[in-house]
Amino acid sequence: MPLPGNRTLNTADLTAYTPSCGSSPVAAYVRAPFRCRLLKVAGILGGVITTADGTVTVSVNSVNVASFAVPQSGSAAGQLFSVVPASPTYLNEDDVVALTPSGASGASVPMHFSLSVKGA
Numbered sequence: 040m041p042l043p044g045n046r047t048l049n050t051a052d053l054t055a056y057t058p059s060c061g062s063s064p065v066a067a068y069v070r071a072p073f074r075c076r077l078l079k080v081a082g083i084l085g086g087v088i089t090t091a092d093g094t095v096t097v098s099v100n101s102v103n104v105a106s107f108a109v110p111q112s113g114s115a116a117g118q119l120f121s122v123v124p125a126s127p128t129y130l131n132e133d134d135v136v137a138l139t140p141s142g143a144s145g146a147s148v149p150m151h152f153s154l155s156v157k158g159a
Contacts, residue, residue: 050078052154055067057150059146060148063147066138067137069135069152071156073159074159075129075130075157077130077136079122079123081120081121081154081155082119082152083117083150084118085149088109088111089145090144091142091143092112094143095120099130099135105123138152
């Protein structure tokens, strides 16, 4: 039997993608579609980080609001990493959220991002 959903109608998921969170990191960007609060940011690895831990920094209009670690030990495709911003982070329509990986190793390791937002 499926569990009941606890998501409200004004909650949405935004997605972004980077082709490399490893040795040649590429930032991923997503636009806020409406005024909202950033509830959670998650990343899913698309490969193995080889020798060094990584970090993904979340920033809104060039202001850092959160970050999460991507440990090398035991890393594999399909692993989920996430962060809930420490204080309420509000977005206005057309704000740009940047997800910037750094520090990890491994060539062309992709990462898929998901941002949960709740409308005001």
